[in-house]
Amino acid sequence: MPHSLLLRDVRPMAGARADILIRDGRIEAIGTGLSAAGVDAVDGAGAIAIPGLVEAHTHLDKTLLGMPWYRNEVGPRLIDKIDNERAAKKTLGIDPHRQSMRQAVLSVSKGSTHIRSHVDVDTESGVGSIEGVMATRDALRGVIDIELVAFPQSGMLIRPGTVELMDRALALGAEVVGGIDPAGMDRDPKGHVDTVFELAERHGKPVDIHVHELGELGGFSMELIIERTRALGMQGKVTVSHAFCLGMDDKAYVARLVEQLAEAGVHIMTTGSASRPVPVVKQLRDAGVVVCAGTDGMRDTWGPYGNADMLERAMLVGLRNNLRRDDEVEIALDVCTHGGAKVMALEGYGLEVGCHGDLVLVGGETLTDAVVTRAPRHLVVKGGRVVARDGVALVEAP
Ligand SMILES: [Zn+2]
Known part of the structure; x- marks a missing residue:
């Protein structure tokens, strides 16, 4: 059901105070002194709206969220x-529905309105x-949008039967084709990338491939991905996740790769x-x-870190990239908002x-202030519906 809401006295992107009127799920007006008969109103008390x-x-x-340490x-x-x-999935009983509900609801409380999940x-858990x-995704429709990437975590070509399961996952409704370390995992870079693009x-x-491979090996995988993106006319529909190789010391090689990516x-x-x-x-x-x-793995068998807070992620991206000026920290926030939106189209x-x-x-006073203090989320609104208030989601997780 489409929702309407009038947010009074907020500061869009930390600018001048204004009201935001959402009607039937869409922003209808932004301005001062707005009114709308019969529409619920919330006093934003000068909070920043992003x-x-x-x-x-x-x-x-x-994720192991909510399970014993x-x-x-x-x-x-x-x-x-x-x-x-x-192995742990079986011995610990990591239920994908229960666990994904827990993390997604946590994301809602932190102000995320969209998730891309690998x-x-x-061949052990199939498409379970x-x-x-x-x-x-269905249970949280209208609360947070979730997009699925069919992800061959254990490799694809080295585990016969996986390609057929990927095919099935995509037919079932996974929105994106995943992949992982074409050389390092499958030891067949051309075969892996060809299969993903097929x-x-x-x-x-679209495609979203994990490339953890370092240095020139990672660069080689990136080149294979770039070639196929061009050949199939998939510009704008391919993402490389991590791309650690772009942090290598050979800056001239990195510059050439970046040019090709663009x-x-x-x-x-x-x-x-x-x-x-x-x-x-x-x-x-x-x-x-x-x-x-993105947060990547959160509180899982890979590591204990993560809290699904994308405002904190903006701070971490800023710290790692030595972003200090206000306009630079704002770039980190843009990566965690508009950047994700562009990637997910x-x-x-x-x-x-x-x-x-x-x-x-x-x-917070400014956008940078909000990022560096990981400012409290007073209200999270999805399609005009209030889905979290003061850091607490209004939907329950199992
Ligand atoms: Zn990942």
């Missing part, structure tokens, strides 16, 4: 973490995780990782590459008349 935060990369199906004693290699997790597809997160072409869906319209997702080389956000944006951000996103009534009222 568009809904966008969590553009996480793994809703496998998991003592992490997992081996150091990537494959140790992947194998451990597949969801495991493998996809079905679990799809049930969450699936994308067959289902008419030309091919390939987006980059960063978490602003404190422990890995990272793509340089300003360099990418200056070149015309769309950058988004969200229609009607933003704080303008005609856009969906998806917004957050946050404390």
Whole structure:
């Protein structure tokens, strides 16, 4: 049901005080002294209004949120973490629907209005995780929008049967084709990337590939992805997540890669990782590459960190990228709002008349103040409906 709401005395993007009228789910007017008969009104008391935060990369199906503390004693290699997790799903009973509900509701309380979640597809759990997160997507419709990436976490070509399961996940309704470390995981970079793009072409869906590979190996995977994006005319529909290789020391090589990414319209997702080389956000944006951000794994068998707070993520991206000036910190916030919206190709996103009534009222004096203090979320509004108040979601998680 479409909702209407009048927000009085707020400061859109920390600017001048104004009222925002949302009618039937869309922003109808922004101005002073607005009134609307029969529409619920909320006094914003001068709070900053920003568009809904966008969590553009996480793994809703496998957080341990709300479960007993998991003592992490997992081996150091990537494959140790992947194998451990597949086993833990059974021994710990990580239910993808229950767990994704818990994390998504936490995201709502933190002011996210959209989530892109990679969801495991493998030969042990099949498409069970996809079905679990799809049930969450349906249960939270109108509260938060969730997009699923069919994600071959355990590899695709090295585990026969996975490609067929990916195909099934996409037919079931996963919106995006995922992939992972074409060389490092499948040890067949061309085969992996070709398969991902074949699936994308067959289902008419965008691509979002995890590339953790470092240095020139990662650069090689990126080049394969760029080539296929161009060849299939998929400009604007392909994202590389992490792209740690863009943080390598060979700056001339990185500059060439960035130029190619911009030309091919390939987006980059960063978490602003404190422990890995990272793509340089300003360099990418200056070149015309769309950058988004995400929490990635949160409180899972990979690590204990994360709280689904995309305002805090903006701060972490800012810290990692040495963003100090106010206009620079505002870039980090833009990555966590409009950047994610562009990557997810969200229609009607933003704080303008005609856009969906998806917004957050946050404390703080300026946008930078709100980011660095991770200011309280006073009100979260989705399509004109209040979905969280004072940091508490108005929907319950199991
Ligand atoms: Zn990830």
